[in-house]
Amino acid sequence: MTDQLEPLLRDALDDLAGQSPVAGDLAGVARGRLRRRRRRLAGGTAAVAVVVLVAGAAVWLGPRPGSSGPPARDVRVEPEPTASVPYCPAGGDCPDARAVDALRRRPLHLPAVAPGGACPVSPARTLPEGGGFTGDYLAVGEGPFRMTGNGLVSFEYPPGPDTGYQGSGWGGEKVIWSIDAEYPGPVLLRGAQIDGPAGLRFDHYLGALGQDSGTTAHPELAYPAWGARAVRTFPSAVRLQRSGCYAIQVDGTSFSSIIVFRASQLPS
């Protein structure tokens, strides 16, 4: 056999290439990732600009020696992104803590996928503009709670310096949740890898905006009741450590649904 090694090598490599997976939307994934990176960098720059402006305003409006005018107005810096709502921790006293506790008591029923098996990414559907989207947008999940996008998430691991997650032990990627207008109640998200043992964490994307150390990778994410008004969207981040197929169980007072997405690790 070894006398014919080189032709055998060609045959073996050709055979292997013939078993290659079929390419999906490679260009779309690359462009989406670049868009997210630019948005993230722009968000960071905007946050810095807001802080500088507000600090400047505070100095301008603050009490001055010898001033006899009315007290200066309070200048309050609201955390960005403002569309987000505070994380509702276990045992916390946020208004919907009891409702969220009830959701938390529901058992997890995540699907399982054999290691190396095909990831049954939730089908994507096109939704009309709303919730901050100025045009049609894609989202996966049966609703009323969905993950916008096509169910493919890429993340840097180990997290690089421009991700906002460096040193946290968890990579991350921004996602935007979309909640139908008809559902008014609280929502609880929990999840894990379903083709392997890795965990899944969440945060409010504040780390990437410089609002947080980026070390908070919550094992669950809760959104208090918001009332039925219109489609609402929440920027967030899924925190990951390895490629694979992941599922999120979304529990609301009137529903329980599963969102399956595939995460691809990019070396930083």
Added chain:
Amino acid sequence: MEFEQYVAARGQALLRLAYVLTGDAHDAEDLTQAALYDVLRHWRRVARAGHPDAYVRRVVVNRYLSGRRRRASAEVVLGDVEPLSTAATPDPAVGVVARDEVRRALSRLAPRARAVLVLRYYADLDDAAIADTLGIAPGTVRATASRALASLRDVLATPTQPEDV
């Protein structure tokens, strides 16, 4: 040429190259996506230079090598090979077994040695082009290939033992 046009035409070939390098479907997809992301960031310059294949191939291979360096050095990619057969019967299956043995032996090579063999025997590049892709001297390519082939010959010459007896 637009980036999307290029990927539509060459994306599958890139994924095949990534698969031959990594031996794993998930790793190949991750590698291809990471490489295309890098390429997209510099696409105008790449497209202006014409013939982007060489540049893109270089990104894929170097991403592969840097990724392997970052991983645990002891990790061995075995790919989706079937268990070896020890039967020495001259039937058509013997060719399949031989190819599997070669693939298994390939997966045990160091990443750069594997990359050199893949570029030479799968991508059909000459030593100068391989050297350009890897950023090393043509002499280093020849030495690496020679050592890699010798290593494969050693592995393939060693009688295989049935596993899990």
